[in-house]
Amino acid sequence: xxxxxxxxxxxxxxxxxxxxxxxxxxxxxxxxxxxxxxxxxxxxxxxxxxxxxxxxxxxxxxxxxxxxxxxxxxxxxxxxxxxxxxxxxxxxxxxxxxxxxxxxxxxxxxxxxxxxxxxxxxxxxxxxxxxxxxxxxxxxxxxxxxxxxxxxxxxxxxxxxxxxxxxxxxxxxxxxxxxxxxxxxxxxxxxxxxxxxxxxxxxxxxxxxxxxxxxxxxxxxxxxxxxxxxxxxxxxxxxxxxxxxxxxxxxxxxxxxxxxxxxxxxxxxxxxxxxxxxxxxxxxxxxxxxxxxxxxxxxxxxxxxx
Amino acid sequence: xxxxxxxxxxxxxxxxxxxxxxxxxxxxxxxxxxxxxxxxxxxxxxxxxxxxxxxxxxxxxxxxxxxxxxxxxxxxxxxxxxxxxxxxxxxxxxxxxxxxxxxxxxxxxxxxxxxxxxxxxxxxxxxxxxxxxxxxxxxxxxxxxxxxxxxxxxxxxxxxxxxxxxxxxxxxxxxxxxxxxxxxxxxxxxxxxxxxxxxxxxxxxxxxxxxxxxxxxxxxxxxxxxxxxxxxxxxxxxxxxxxxxxxxxxxxxxxxxxxxxxxxxxxxxxxxxxxxxxxxxxxxxxxxxxxxxxxxxxxxxxxxxxxxxxxxxxxxxxxxxxxxxxxxxxxxxxxxxxxxxxxxxxxxxxxxxxxxxxxxxxxxxxxxxxxxxxxxxxxxxxxxxxxxxxxxxxxxxxxxxxxxxxxxxxxxxxxxxxxxxxxxxxxxx
Numbered sequence: 155x156x157x158x159x160x161x162x163x164x165x166x167x168x169x170x171x172x173x174x175x176x177x178x179x180x181x182x183x184x185x186x187x188x189x190x191x192x193x194x195x196x197x198x199x200x201x202x203x204x205x206x207x208x209x210x211x212x213x214x215x216x217x218x219x220x221x222x223x224x225x226x227x228x229x230x231x232x233x234x235x236x237x238x239x240x241x242x243x244x245x246x247x248x249x250x251x252x253x254x255x256x257x258x259x260x261x262x263x264x265x266x267x268x269x270x271x272x273x274x275x276x277x278x279x280x281x282x283x284x285x286x287x288x289x290x291x292x293x294x295x296x297x298x299x300x301x302x303x304x305x306x307x308x309x310x311x312x313x314x315x316x317x318x319x320x321x322x323x324x325x326x327x328x329x330x331x332x333x334x335x336x337x338x339x340x341x342x343x344x345x346x347x348x349x350x351x352x353x354x355x356x357x358x359x360x361x362x363x364x365x366x367x368x369x370x371x372x373x374x375x376x377x378x379x380x381x382x383x384x385x386x387x388x389x390x391x392x393x394x395x396x397x398x399x400x401x402x403x404x405x406x407x408x409x410x411x412x413x414x415x416x417x418x419x420x421x422x423x424x425x426x427x428x429x430x431x432x433x434x435x436x437x438x439x440x441x442x443x444x445x446x447x448x449x450x451x452x453x454x455x456x457x458x459x460x
Numbered sequence: 461x462x463x464x465x466x467x468x469x470x471x472x473x474x475x476x477x478x479x480x481x482x483x484x485x486x487x488x489x490x491x492x493x494x495x496x497x498x499x500x501x502x503x504x505x506x507x508x509x510x511x512x513x514x515x516x517x518x519x520x521x522x523x524x525x526x527x528x529x530x531x532x533x534x535x536x537x538x539x540x541x542x543x544x545x546x547x548x549x550x551x552x553x554x555x556x557x558x559x560x561x562x563x564x565x566x567x568x569x570x571x572x573x574x575x576x577x578x579x580x581x582x583x584x585x586x587x588x589x590x591x592x593x594x595x596x597x598x599x600x601x602x603x604x605x606x607x608x609x610x611x612x613x614x615x616x617x618x619x620x621x622x623x624x625x626x627x628x629x630x631x632x633x634x635x636x637x638x639x640x641x642x643x644x645x646x647x648x649x650x651x652x653x654x655x656x657x658x659x660x661x662x663x664x665x666x667x668x669x670x671x672x673x674x675x676x677x678x679x680x681x682x683x684x685x686x687x688x689x690x691x692x693x694x695x696x697x698x699x700x701x702x703x704x705x706x707x708x709x710x711x712x713x714x715x716x717x718x719x720x721x722x723x724x725x726x727x728x729x730x731x732x733x734x735x736x737x738x739x740x741x742x743x744x745x746x747x748x749x750x751x752x753x754x755x756x757x758x759x760x761x762x763x764x765x766x767x768x769x770x771x772x773x774x775x776x777x778x779x780x781x782x783x784x785x786x787x788x789x790x791x792x793x794x795x796x797x798x799x800x801x802x803x804x805x806x807x808x809x810x811x812x813x814x815x816x817x818x819x820x821x822x823x824x825x826x827x828x829x830x831x832x833x834x835x836x837x838x839x840x841x842x843x844x845x846x847x848x849x850x851x852x853x854x855x856x857x858x859x860x861x862x863x864x865x866x867x868x869x870x871x872x873x874x875x876x877x878x879x880x881x882x883x884x885x886x887x888x889x
Contacts (some may be wrong), residue, residue, distance in 0.1 A: 166659065245775050265777035266650075266661035267731030286779065288661025326661060350664070351655040 157455045161280040163269045164289035165331035173335055177299050179451035180444070186223065187447055197226035197457045201256045204230045206283070207263040212418065212442070213283050213293075217260050220449035226457065229256075244268070245275055252276040258457055261285070279456040287321050294327030296448040297415055298335065300441045301372055304413055309336040314366045316398065317376030317425060318347040318387065324417055328374060329355055342366040343398060346387040363398050367408040374415040375400060378425045391424050401427040405435065415441060461889055462486045463880070464496055464504040468514045468839075472829055473808040474816055480511065483829075488878030488889040490833050507882060509839060512872055513807070516827045517549030517836035518814040520788060522613075522638075522691055522715060522763035525551075525581070527573070528566065529558030534768040534856045536573035536581060539788070542766070542855035543579045544881050546788040547838045547871020548814075551579060552822060555586040556614040562586035562597040564605035571606050578879040578886070582608040582822065584638055587626045593618020596625055603633045608822040611638035613691060616673045618644065620680065627686030636689040636713065636821055641673035641698065642739065650779050652725040652740040660728060662778065665740055667695040674698040678705040681712050689821055690714040692765045694739040696749035703758040713821050714753070715763040718787060718794040719861070721750040727861065733774045733781035734861040737767070751804050760817040764791045768857030786855050790862050796842055796869025807842065814838070835889075839873035839882065846870050 157172050165173070186194055202221045206214055214230065221228035231251065242250075251259070258279040261269050266286030273280050284290040302308050313332055319325045319341045332339045333356060340358035341348060352359055360366040367373065378394060388394050405412065414426075414436040422428045430436060465483040470493070472478075482496035484504065492500060520543060526534040534542075536553075543551050553570065555561035561570070567583045574581035585607030589595040591614065599610060610630060616639055617623040626637055646669035651657050653664030674690055678701055681688040690702060693714045705712045725741045735741060753759035767784025774781050792814070799805040805813070815838060819826050827836035848865045850858040873882035878889045 243772060243775070244777055263777065265779040267778045270731055271777060286661050287663070323661060326658075349658040350653055350666075351658050354655045355658065 156459055160456065160459060161269070161273055162291050162452055162456065163273070163280065163282050165291045165294050165327045165334065166289065168291065168331070168334070170334050173295070173298070173331060176295055176448065176451050176455060177302060179455060180299050180447040183450040183454070184444065184447040187443065193223050193225060195225045196454055197221070197224040200258065200457050201227045201229065202258040202260060202453065203251055203256050204228060205251070205259050205261045206230070206232045207261070208284070210262050210284070213262065216442070216445045217283060217449050220446050220453055223446070224450055224453055224457070226453065248272060248275045252278060258453065279459070281452060281456065284323055286323065288323050289327045290323040291327050291331070292445070292449050292452060293324050293417055294331040295452070296441060296445040297328055297374055297417070298331055299444045299448050300415060300437055301413065303440070303444065304437055305371065308332065310338065311372060312338045312340070312370040313372040313374060314340045314342050314360065314370040315374045315376065316342045316363065316366065316400070317378060319343055319352070320347050320349045321379070322376050324376060329357055340366065340370065344388050364404065364408055367405065367412060368410060370412065372413045372415065373400065375425050377417065377419065378421055380421065395424050399425060399427060400430050402429045402433065405430065411435070413437065417441065462504040463889060464501050464506045465514070466496060466506060466508045467511050468509045469511050470829055471513050471515045471807060471811055473812050474826065475828055477829055478808065483514065485835050485889060488835055490829070490831050490835055492831065493829050512839050512841045514837050514839050515811045516815040516838070517874065517876055518547050518792070518838040519550040519818040519824070520548045520764050520766070520791070521552040521761065521818040521822060522717070523551045523553050523766045523788065524556065524768065524784070525553040525570070526768055527557065528569065532856070533770050536570055537577065538854065538856045539766070540574055540577040540579040540581065542786070542788040542853065544874050545854045546790070547792045547840055547874060548788065549579060549836050549838060549874050549876035550582065550819070550824070552582045552584050552608055554584050554613040555611060556591060560586045560591045561607070562589050562591070562602070564598070564601045567602055567605040567607055578874060578876050578881060580876065582606065582824065584609045584611050584613070586610065587612045587617055587637060588622060591615065593622055596622065596629060599626070599629050600632070603635065608824065609636045609638045609689065611640065611691070613638065613640045615644065616640055616642055620676060623677070623680050624684060627680055627684040627688070631684065631686050634687065635823065636687040638689045638691050639673065639677050640691050641670045641677065643669045643672045650736060651728050652742050654725060654743055656725045656728060660731070662728070667697065667742060667746070670695050670739055671697040671701070674701050678702070678710055678712055682708070682710045685711070687711045687713070692717045692720065692739055692763070693753070693759065694720045694742050694746060694750070696746045699749045699753040699758055703753070703756070706758065713760045714758065715761045716750050716754065716759045717763060717765040718791045718798070719785065721747055721754065722794055722798050723861065731778040732861065733776060733778055734785055734859050736778060736781055736783055737765070737785055738783040754799065754813065755804055760813070760821060762791060762795055762813045763818065764788050768855055769859045770857060774859045785859050785861060786853065786857050787860070788855060789853050790848055790860060790867070792840060792871045793846070793848070793867035793869055794862070796840070797867045800842060801868050834878070836876045837874070838871060839875070840869065840871045842869045844868070844870045
């Protein structure tokens with residue numbers, strides 16, 4: 155059974171069957187990753203361009219490894235954002251890259267909607283690796299995969315996303331994907347970090363982290379942006395940590411087994427304490443491993459479409 | 461030269477005229493209104509208007525001509541051509557050019573470029589030097605050179621103090637301060653804040669950014685006795701505040717752009733950069749408030765906020781694309797389709813919003829159906845069904861979200877300055 159779309163632009167528009175197919179396929183690839191020779195010939199002869207208009211290390215490496223393990227030809231194209239206003243237009247860049255005869259583009263861009271725009275400019279399969287504060291679908295999928303792997307299911311599981319929901323593409327992809335698959339999604343954070351119209355996304359809102367811990371099976375913790383501009387939404391890192399930081403004390407106080415996810419990179423002592431980040435409730439590094447498997451699944455399912 | 465216009469439907473709300481008649485013009489001056497006899501038609505070039513409406517010349521008081529500075533996007537003359545094609549005999553052009561319209565020389569340059577065109581151009585001077593909101597522009601000098609109002613359009617006048625000064629100074633000429641209402645500290649987003657912005661992940665502009673400045677400006681108009689005109693109003697709360705201010709006798713007027721009574725922020729889904737403008741497209745509730753404001757007179761006029769942008773500037777990532785769409789050539793069609801045919805406004809009210817009120821706000825004369833007057837008229841067919849085709853635009857820029865949209869009602873001609881353009885054919889009178 156193939157995916158219903160030629161692209162992976164976001165989880166808002168990805169149907170349940172497609173999400174299940176990707177997660178199931180990822181299970182197969184995870185097994186490949188455990189082998190001594192971690193390579194299959196599935197995408198031999200296919201060319202994938204990793205078009206990164208925004209700095210990213212782990213997402214780009216994760217995609218690149220996934221591509222190489224599927225035997226695709228992977229090309230990295232990193233563009234500094236400063237050249238956007240001065241140099242070649244995005245459209246011209248894409249036309250040039252496509253003229254080199256490629257099959258897929260993995261795109262990371264600071265402006266929301268750019269992956270969709272890309273589908274209008276070229277015929278390649280497009281995978282969104284994060285667009286502005288819109289979506290980051292492969293991150294959403296790998297989070298879902300990791301929860302399912304650990305808890306055995308997603309349907310009915312209570313997942314709370316903690317942090318700056320209003321400025322997070324990861325939050326949005328998780329919300330869309332988890333709701334589609336039947337999980338119960340909530341968000342937790344200070345009021346300034348919750349989007350104005352969150353209720354219409356159909357998720358519950360917590361402003362108290364203790365309540366969020368008590369009522370959920372999973373906490374997916376977002377990274378707090380340390381840059382000054384992003385921080386204008388809350389008074390100080392100290393205050394954030396005091397009211398929203400996940401610590402062992404807090405987990406023990408609420409006396410409940412809970413699964414901790416974090417997409418990294420982690421700010422130890424801000425959104426998560428070191429003892430939790432290294433503790434036995436978290437699956438932070440499994441998420442990283444699963445990321446490669448999930449991206450292999452997406453690349454495989456799109457790359458083998460005609 | 462003598463021309464006879466047969467089968468006109470004269471409409472003039474101020475004169476309370478709504479009747480079918482003939483019109484005889486000699487050298488552009490009205491010489492007869494009524495049934496045209498064989499004698500009248502002798503030696504006259506005869507045009508059959510087939511019961512098209514003929515109304516006092518329509519006026520668009522919010523146009524960006526881009527000259528000087530961005531002549532690749534529009535010039536005074538291409539803008540005038542677009543205005544004529546769209547059914548306008550007069551336009552007011554906004555001062556956010558490069559350099560800004562903050563000196564008598566630039567105002568004169570624009571007047572001079574337009575002087576031989578059928579469409580009359582009335583510049584709006586910058587309210588402050590270089591629209592920076594710090595030093596008052598030489599308003600008296602600009603007024604003498606032909607400025608009909610003052611604005612820092614693109615942004616609101618920066619501080620309450622300079623707004624107060626500008627309003628006080630403007631009372632000497634009794635011209636309006638035309639305000640782009642947006643709180644600077646809340647500006648900078650890409651679309652209206654709401655469900656759609658959350659789903660699309662676009663940086664939001666809250667509607668309260670507009671409401672705050674509308675409130676400030678109304679209070680300042682009341683305090684100073686100056687005239688404030690709210691440009692391109694788009695929110696429900698703004699409309700309500702203007703309604704209440706008018707009831708109190710405060711000198712405030714307002715305009716709405718066709719996209720703000722036609723489209724909602726849901727049109728942004730798909731990230732089409734021709735749905736990006738400032739103020740942004742709002743919600744259905746706001747659209748309904750615009751319709752109500754038009755109906756009850758809270759909103760005095762319709763203005764396009766014609767904002768030409770080159771293709772390469774709009775063919776871009778949504779967040780990086782500039783704000784604005786062209787509107788001169790679609791707005792009469794949109795108004796007739798969305799307002800007249802959907803029974804929001806009567807035909808008289810449509811004529812008021814285009815042909816009467818903008819001229820009143822800017823203290824410009826209104827052409828009457830009277831023998832001896834120089835003709836300044838717009839001719840339109842309220843029932844013609846046509847499809848917008850951006851390739852047919854006279855404007856240099858084609859950035860419209862309305863391409864291929866089916867409209868009912870179209871401008872068919874304009875008469876002004878002893879010139880006529882009828883069904884695309886122009887001639888001297």
